[in-house]
Amino acid sequence: MLKAVLSKKNILECDDYIACVSDLIEDENILRLREFSHHIGTTRYQHSLNVSYYNFLLCRFLNLDAKSAARAGLMHDLFFYDRRKHEKGVGESSHISEHPKIAFFNASEMFSINELEGDIIANHMWPATAHLPRHKEAFVITFVDKFCAVAEVASSVRLKLKRSKKHKG
Numbered sequence: 001m002l003k004a005v006l007s008k009k010n011i012l013e014c015d016d017y018i019a020c021v022s023d024l025i026e027d028e029n030i031l032r033l034r035e036f037s038h039h040i041g042t043t044r045y046q047h048s049l050n051v052s053y054y055n056f057l058l059c060r061f062l063n064l065d066a067k068s069a070a071r072a073g074l075m076h077d078l079f080f081y082d083r084r085k086h087e088k089g090v091g092e093s094s095h096i097s098e099h100p101k102i103a104f105f106n107a108s109e110m111f112s113i114n115e116l117e118g119d120i121i122a123n124h125m126w127p128a129t130a131h132l133p134r135h136k137e138a139f140v141i142t143f144v145d146k147f148c149a150v151a152e153v154a155s156s157v158r159l160k161l162k163r164s165k166k167h168k169g
């Protein structure tokens with residue numbers, strides 16, 4: 001059973017969503033993201049799934065390209081290093097500005113992505129990065145990504161407090 005943060009639904013039973021990402025969701029490169037912690041208590045795979053699912057729902061509600069939004073959401077943080085240990089070499093930019101470029105490169109190498117998906121992946125950190133997104137769907141992810149990050153941290157803290165209460169009680 002796969003669930004998105006704040007949702008009780010089994011994503012695998014959401015046929016409309018799965019139809020958009022069925023080839024990606026169990027791809028070995030995407031599954032490899034399970035090996036990396038992303039936010040407190042959340043793997044990069046779970047974070048990518050959260051962003052992908054809410055991107056899909058929001059873009060579908062707004063009559064935008066929900067399929068590309070779902071697919072790009074799964075690939076938007078497609079990098080394979082521990083971001084806390086990312087060291088900035090001389091002349092290199094920070095992880096915040098660098099990782100969308102790395103994710104775009106990896107997604108282009110590993111999958112066949114369209115121009116819209118490329119824009120969503122490459123510009124998901126805007127306004128922390130300089131380039132303005134070209135499509136509405138890319139603006140959606142800038143909001144969804146931040147929303148999911150806050151929800152993931154909040155859910156993890158809530159779970160920890162619940163466990164410690166239970167332990168003390």
Ligand SMILES: [Fe+2]
Nearest residue numbers: 076077099124
């Ligand atoms: Fe990111």
Ligand SMILES: [Fe+2]
Nearest residue numbers: 051076077145
């Ligand atoms: Fe992200």
